[in-house]
Amino acid sequence: xxxxxxxxxxxxxxxxxxxxxxxxxxxxxxxxxxxxxxxxxxxxxxxxxxxxxxx
Numbered sequence: 001x002x003x004x005x006x007x008x009x010x011x012x013x014x015x016x017x018x019x020x021x022x023x024x025x026x027x028x029x030x031x032x033x034x035x036x037x038x039x040x041x042x043x044x045x046x047x048x049x050x051x052x053x054x055x
Contacts, residue, residue, distance in 0.1 A: 001015065001016060001019060009035070009036070010035075010036060010039050010042055013032070013036055013042060014041075014042055014045060017030070017045060017046065017049060018045075021049050021052070027049075027050070028050070029050075030046055030050075
C-alpha cells in the first residue's frame with residue numbers, strides 16, 4: 001500500500017499495521033527506528049495488536 005499525498009509516515013505505518021491485522025497477519029515483533037518509536041499512539045497500537053496476536 002502506498003502512502004497517500006499528505007499522509008504522514010506515522011499515519012501510513014498505522015494504516016499498514018491495521019491492514020495486516022485485518023487480513024489475519026500475525027506478528028511477534030515490529031522493528032522501527034526512533035522516529036516511529038517516539039509516537040505513543042503508534043506504540044500503543046502495536047502493544048494491543050501484539051497482545052491480541054498472542055491470545
